[in-house]
Amino acid sequence: MTIKLIVLLIVIFFIVIAIDMPYIKKKSSKRIFTIYFSLIVIGFIMSLLQIIDKAPESPVVLIEKIVRYIVY
Amino acid sequence: MLKNIEISNKELIILMAGFIIGDSIIVNIARAVKQDAWISIIISWVFAYVLIGMYVYIAKLNPNKTLIEILIDIFGKYIGRILSVLYLWYFLHLSSLIFRSYSEYISIVVFPETPRIFITAFSSVALVIGLKYGLETIARTSMIAFIIPPISIIIILLRSFKHMDITNIQPVLEYGMNPILKTSFGLLTFPFGEAILFLMIFTFVNKKEKILKSSFISITFVGVLLIIISLMNIMVLGPEMINRNYFNLHRTSTVVPGAIIDPFITVSQLVLAAIQIWICIYSLLIGITQLFNLNDYKPFVIPIVIISVSLSNWLYNNVAEMFRIAQEIYPYYAIPFQFIIPIIILIISLIKQKGNSKSTST
Numbered sequence: 278m279t280i281k282l283i284v285l286l287i288v289i290f291f292i293v294i295a296i297d298m299p300y301i302k303k304k305s306s307k308r309i310f311t312i313y314f315s316l317i318v319i320g321f322i323m324s325l326l327q328i329i330d331k332a333p334e335s336p337v338v339l340i341e342k343i344v345r346y347i348v349y
Numbered sequence: 350m351l352k353n354i355e356i357s358n359k360e361l362i363i364l365m366a367g368f369i370i371g372d373s374i375i376v377n378i379a380r381a382v383k384q385d386a387w388i389s390i391i392i393s394w395v396f397a398y399v400l401i402g403m404y405v406y407i408a409k410l411n412p413n414k415t416l417i418e419i420l421i422d423i424f425g426k427y428i429g430r431i432l433s434v435l436y437l438w439y440f441l442h443l444s445s446l447i448f449r450s451y452s453e454y455i456s457i458v459v460f461p462e463t464p465r466i467f468i469t470a471f472s473s474v475a476l477v478i479g480l481k482y483g484l485e486t487i488a489r490t491s492m493i494a495f496i497i498p499p500i501s502i503i504i505i506l507l508r509s510f511k512h513m514d515i516t517n518i519q520p521v522l523e524y525g526m527n528p529i530l531k532t533s534f535g536l537l538t539f540p541f542g543e544a545i546l547f548l549m550i551f552t553f554v555n556k557k558e559k560i561l562k563s564s565f566i567s568i569t570f571v572g573v574l575l576i577i578i579s580l581m582n583i584m585v586l587g588p589e590m591i592n593r594n595y596f597n598l599h600r601t602s603t604v605v606p607g608a609i610i611d612p613f614i615t616v617s618q619l620v621l622a623a624i625q626i627w628i629c630i631y632s633l634l635i636g637i638t639q640l641f642n643l644n645d646y647k648p649f650v651i652p653i654v655i656i657s658v659s660l661s662n663w664l665y666n667n668v669a670e671m672f673r674i675a676q677e678i679y680p681y682y683a684i685p686f687q688f689i690i691p692i693i694i695l696i697i698s699l700i701k702q703k704g705n706s707k708s709t710s711t
Contacts, residue, residue, distance in 0.1 A: 293651050293652070293655070296651065297648055297651060300647065300648055301648050304645065304648065306643070308641060308642075308643060309643060309645070309648050312637070312641060312643075312649065313648050313649060313652060316649060316652035316653060316656065317652050317655075319652075319656060320652050320655040320656045320659060323656065323659040323660065323663065324655070324659045327659065327662055327663055332663055335663050335664050335665065336442075336660075336663075336664075337664050337665065337674055337678075340678065340682050341674065341678050344678050344681045344682055345678075347681070348681045
């Protein structure tokens with residue numbers, strides 16, 4: 278099941294890149310290209326870690342610790 | 350490209366009202382004070398005029414600038430950019446929270462056997478299309494779709510009238526003012542204080558002199574609606590059930606015999622969640638383009654929505670944790686974004702304005 282989800286994730290990301298690539302090529306800006314692929318990589322890693330159940334602690338846990346340290 | 354975007358004041362009223370009401374009709378953080386929830390809402394509603402009035406005044410002192418531009422202008426290149434990144438994180442986090450609360454509601458109430466991630470993923474397709482078309486399309490769509498939530502509330506109100514028991518709001522102030530004031534503060538941060546995002550949208554309104562009036566109309570509408578919903582829930586369900594249920598409005602709609610009206614709530618929630626997520630992600634996209642000196646946000650729509658959907662799944666383990674964090678942690682987490690930094694911006698903007706008027710008079 279996990280492998281199926283990983284394959285599905287890869288296919289989705291390829292489709293997303295295929296949809297966006299013509300528009301990004303038209304812009305021909307290195308900055309847009311870099312930011313776009315950085316966001317794609319971040320999204321992919323976040324999703325992959327959750328699928329394989331290796332996601333680190335949620336950022337909400339850190340926020341809760343900070344709030345409890347300051348307020349409570 | 351950003352300079353050609355324009356929305357009317359009527360569209361601003363609808364966007365702001367839809368955004369503020371949002372998921373607060375289903376995520377009821379005032380349920381801790383049971384039958385006194387309506388008092389908390391009234392108190393937070395009054396303070397909302399002051400808070401949102403402050404945001405509008407900040408926009409007036411910094412004309413034609415978004416929040417990101419104001420931060421860089423006020424705090425300088427380095428601190429301004431750090432604060433901008435923090436706000437962009439806040440916008441992303443907010444969009445994920447909305448995705449999560451909306452999908453929890455749908456997966457618990459409507460599609461209990463469907464994995465939550467599929468609900469979020471499929472609904473995000475429509476949101477991506479709206480974002481790709483731009484703010485004007487989002488505003489026009491919201492103008493049409495926003496008719497559904499108030500009509501749904503009116504239908505539920507009329508149908509549940511016979512089942513209301515006015516004695517359920519007694520005893521008034523049973524637990525004293527302290528819990529009510531604490532809950533009012535929570536309500537001020539969620540949902541009213543989230544209007545800080547509109548500092549990214551005000552610059553696109555065509556009649557800027559009427560922004561304050563439009564914002565106050567939105568707050569008035571939202572306050573009245575939230576009080577009606579709260580009183581209706583209390584009088585139909587009673588204080589104990591209010592505290593035990595996560596989704597009170599849905600529960601109220603199911604109590605009415607002889608009519609299936611809970612789909613109205615689901616559709617209303619769909620519309621309101623869409624408006625909220627659109628505003629959050631649109632603000633995030635505009636912020637990214639301004640931070641990196643770009644002139645187009647459209648290439649980043651799909652990656653940002655994917656990150657938001659993924660983050661929404663990662664945030665909490667279950668719905669109980671989501672409500673606990675919303676009640677105990679979120680109000681304090683929102684303080685810097687909704688109060689501290691805006692107050693500093695306001696003070697510095699006023700000092701700058703005084704300085705400018707002195708130099709022009711000499």
